[in-house]
Amino acid sequence: MSLLQDAGCYVPPPAGQDWRQMAPDAAGFDPAALSEAAHLAETAETPWPIDLEAKIAGGFFEPPPWNEILGPVAPRGAPNGLLLKGGAIVARWGDTQRVDMTFSVAKSYLSLLAGIAVGDGLIGDIDEPVGARVRDGGFEGHNAPITWRHLLTQTSEWEGSLFGKSDEIDRNRALGQDNTGLPPRSTERALQAPGSFWEYNDVRVNRLALSLLRVFRRPLPEVFAERIMQPIGASDSWRWEGYRNSNVEVGGRPMLSVPGGGHWGGGVFIHAEDQARIALLAGRDGLWGDRRILPEGWMAASRAPTRVEPGYGFLWWLNSGRAKYPAASAESFFALGTGGNICWIDPENDLVGVTRWIDPARMNDFIASVMEARA
Structure with missing residues (x-):
């Protein structure tokens, strides 16, 4: 069987063993053009400074006192990443074993954990009220009708404070080019009924993480590991x-309880190679070779467009109508972290791309250069 014939079955061996390298031409790429794409990703560096703590503390996400850092923050590394075709590495740039913050890429990892909770029967139905299983005072009154689906699609309109952060911090924001929440607008926004309004809100995602902790009854990093x-x-x-x-x-x-991002520090610290493994798992519908890791159909459900925001699924960004990244296939989906931390998954073409610290304004250019490099 040739490399291309078994491409859809191949998964890399455990870390420390040789990950299959595939020559670009054997994978259907023009070598020179793919090299140019990798060069673009490595040289189109994010405008974010190396000192991430100073950026956050300086009020990038929001002004004081809402910007108080609560978790660990580390300086970022240089741009790096890799491209997989059929699970094999066809391009790599920079130090892909450099462990860095990932910011909101962690939201998509929470989605994977929610799928495991469903598969284990810890969540009976994603359309049931969260308060039916999580009785900690967080789902009463206005919050009582909130379902797991609402939390996963960022349509919950959950109201309250968690770990000293109010949902109002992220309420009525605009989103920047790399999905960074810009400072709140000067006008207030009235809360809507759960499920009727989409808003990117880190406090509410952290409320989901806490709810998952309560149903697993174990720290989420342990379950994830x-x-x-x-x-x-x-x-x-x-x-x-x-x-x-x-x-x-x-x-x-x-x-x-762990957060679904690094907005106030903390979150997932990880390198590009481990991220590529996770992305490959997601792109293969939760299968790792012949082993099922995620419940069958969970990724298909995760990629279904949200009614009030078709560009979003279960904490994954979608490319519905090719609106997010026009150069990518409409079937592509993404885990996005601010600062240029992006996992691009294209099941249609069996591609996975991980970029660390790319300029978000150049991500579509990178995708275009990869797609155009196909021979």
């Missing part, structure tokens, strides 16, 4: 950090 990262052979260099004030009690035990 056991059920996803170890089965796909990831390294042991990644970590998922919480906040200094995000310890909660579950079953009489203290546990750290």
Whole structure:
């Protein structure tokens, strides 16, 4: 069987072993053109400074006191990434084993954990009210009708404060080019009924993370390691950090609730190669070779357009109508983290691209250069 014939079955071996390298021409790419695409990704560097803590503390996301940092922050590295075809590496640039913050890429990882909770029967139906299983005072009154689907699609309109951060911080924002929440507008916005309004809101995503912690009754990083990262052979260099004030009690035990991003520090710190493994798993409908990691159909459900925001699924960005990235296929979907941390998954062409610290304004150019490099 040739490399191309078994491309749809191949998954990389555990970290530390040789990941298959495929020559660009064997994978259907013009070598010179693909080299240019990799060069673009490496040289089109994000405008973000190396000192991420200073950027956050300086009020990039919001002004004081809402911008208080609660979790670990680390300086960023240089641009790096890799492109997979059929699971094999066809291009790589920079230090792809450099562990860095990923910001909102972690939201898509929460979506994977939600799928595991559904498969385990810990969530009976994503359209049931969260408060039917999570009885911690967070789903009463206005919040009582909120379902798991609402939280996964960012349509919950959850109202409240969590770990010292109010949902009002992210309420009525605009989104920047790389999905960064820009400072709140001067006008207030009245809350809508759950499910009727889409808004990118980190506090509400963190409320989902806490709710998943309560149904698993285990810290999410432990579940993520056991059920996803170890089965796909990831390294042991990644970590998922919480906040200094995000310890909660579950079953009489203290546990750290982790955020779905690095908006106020914390979140997932990981390298590009481990991210590529996760993206490959998502693009293969939760299968790793012949082993099923995610429930059958979970990724298809995750990629279904949200009624009030067709460019968004279950914490994954979609390319419906090729509106997000015109150069990518309409079937492509993305895990996006501010600052240029992007996982691009194209199941139609069996492609996975991971870019770290690319200028978000150049991401479509990178995708275009990859697609045009196909021989």
